[in-house]
Amino acid sequence: MTEFQAKEMEEQEEQIENEAEDNKEAEDSAPAEEQTGQSEVNEETLRNKEEEIKKLQEEQDELKNRLLRVQADYENYKRRTNEEKIKERKFRAQSLVEEILPVLDNFKRALDVQIESEEAKSLKQGMDMVYRQLTDAMEKEGVKEIEAVGKPFDPHLHQAVMQVENDEYEPNTVVEVLQAGYSLNDRVVRPAMVKVNS
Amino acid sequence: MTEFQAKEMEEQEEQIENEAEDNKEAEDSAPAEEQTGQSEVNEETLRNKEEEIKKLQEEQDELKNRLLRVQADYENYKRRTNEEKIKERKFRAQSLVEEILPVLDNFKRALDVQIESEEAKSLKQGMDMVYRQLTDAMEKEGVKEIEAVGKPFDPHLHQAVMQVENDEYEPNTVVEVLQAGYSLNDRVVRPAMVKVNS
Numbered sequence: 001m002t003e004f005q006a007k008e009m010e011e012q013e014e015q016i017e018n019e020a021e022d023n024k025e026a027e028d029s030a031p032a033e034e035q036t037g038q039s040e041v042n043e044e045t046l047r048n049k050e051e052e053i054k055k056l057q058e059e060q061d062e063l064k065n066r067l068l069r070v071q072a073d074y075e076n077y078k079r080r081t082n083e084e085k086i087k088e089r090k091f092r093a094q095s096l097v098e099e100i101l102p103v104l105d106n107f108k109r110a111l112d113v114q115i116e117s118e119e120a121k122s123l124k125q126g127m128d129m130v131y132r133q134l135t136d137a138m139e140k141e142g143v144k145e146i147e148a149v150g151k152p153f154d155p156h157l158h159q160a161v162m163q164v165e166n167d168e169y170e171p172n173t174v175v176e177v178l179q180a181g182y183s184l185n186d187r188v189v190r191p192a193m194v195k196v197n198s
Numbered sequence: 199m200t201e202f203q204a205k206e207m208e209e210q211e212e213q214i215e216n217e218a219e220d221n222k223e224a225e226d227s228a229p230a231e232e233q234t235g236q237s238e239v240n241e242e243t244l245r246n247k248e249e250e251i252k253k254l255q256e257e258q259d260e261l262k263n264r265l266l267r268v269q270a271d272y273e274n275y276k277r278r279t280n281e282e283k284i285k286e287r288k289f290r291a292q293s294l295v296e297e298i299l300p301v302l303d304n305f306k307r308a309l310d311v312q313i314e315s316e317e318a319k320s321l322k323q324g325m326d327m328v329y330r331q332l333t334d335a336m337e338k339e340g341v342k343e344i345e346a347v348g349k350p351f352d353p354h355l356h357q358a359v360m361q362v363e364n365d366e367y368e369p370n371t372v373v374e375v376l377q378a379g380y381s382l383n384d385r386v387v388r389p390a391m392v393k394v395n396s
Binding site: 060071107126 | 243244247248250251254255257258261262264265268269271272275276279283286290291293294295297298300301304305308311313314315317318321322324325327328331332335336338339
């Protein structure tokens with residue numbers, strides 16, 4: 001598409017240059033007419049001049065329209081480009097975020113084991129801090145865990161993988177999260193996989 | 199700057215519209231001259247016409263130049279925008295990467311402790327895997343740890359925080375990394391903090 005536009009533009013430029021040459025020819029021929037002498041200043045010569053003026057004015061209108069059109073295209077292109085830039089900036093982290101989500105899943109799972117010894121507890125404590133630091137870092141870029149437990153089931157945010165019956169929750173409410181969901185600046189990157197109360 | 203350009207363009211458009219009106223006035227005045235009768239077809243009328251033609255041709259040349267200039271500006275803008283887009287895409291993860299580097303530091307440090315019990319060893323094993331998965335995820339986005347130990351000291355990649363004397367290494371060679379450095383698609387995000395052999 002861009003290549004096509006570039007070609008089109010090149011052709012337009014060529015056309016403009018050709019027209020410029022035509023103009024030059026017209027200018028060159030003008031003195032020739034004058035050389036025929038003042039005596040031949042007659043109606044026809046005048047009509048020719050007037051036709052030439054009309055033609056030039058039409059060409060000028062056409063040129064002005066083209067100029068306005070190109071300027072409008074240029075303005076539109078700038079506006080679109082800026083809009084795209086803002087959007088891209090908002091979601092620039094998406095690709096890395098998508099790569100990191102499975103890391104968070106495994107991190108969570110590894111920290112979810114029951115431990116007894118002091119040594120393991122101390123290690124786990126350090127790892128809990130690292131996990132929090134990692135989710136904080138992602139939050140700064142706009143990543144949020146999607147709220148689910150106790151919330152009404154929302155197919156945009158939640159993916160129901162199981163139906164359960166649980167008197168403690170309202171019907172059609174998320175009862176448990178099997179895999180956390182995440183959004184990036186309010187756009188869902190991955191829905192939460194949930195159990196829903198029937 | 200963009201606002202300035204937009205303003206400039208608006209002014210140009212206004213100018214073009216004004217010229218279009220001038221043109222219209224010129225057209226309107228033409229028939230009035232004709233009404234004065236064929237008898238007055240004289241040298242002066244013809245000269246006026248010729249002057250008008252000359253003026254129109256000059257205006258046309260000016261318009262063509264402007265059109266070429268706007269088209270060239272437009273093309274340049276498109277080219278620059280595309281170049282910027284490619285660059286931005288290449289470094290889009292930079293901001294999140296910068297946030298995650300301190301997480302990697304702490305992760306490394308927490309995994310660097312000596313442990314004895316089976317329980318802690320098992321937890322550590324899981325965490326080693328999570329750490330590798332995290333660095334793999336970042337590598338997919340172009341993040342690489344900067345090579346340092348045994349390499350000649352390079353101020354673009356390494357930040358010397360200590361001079362040591364070590365017979366095992368060549369002079370001016372990195373002996374130890376105190377904090378890992380990282381690059382994103384070959385651009386240094388953070389240099390490695392190192393000890394250098396004197």
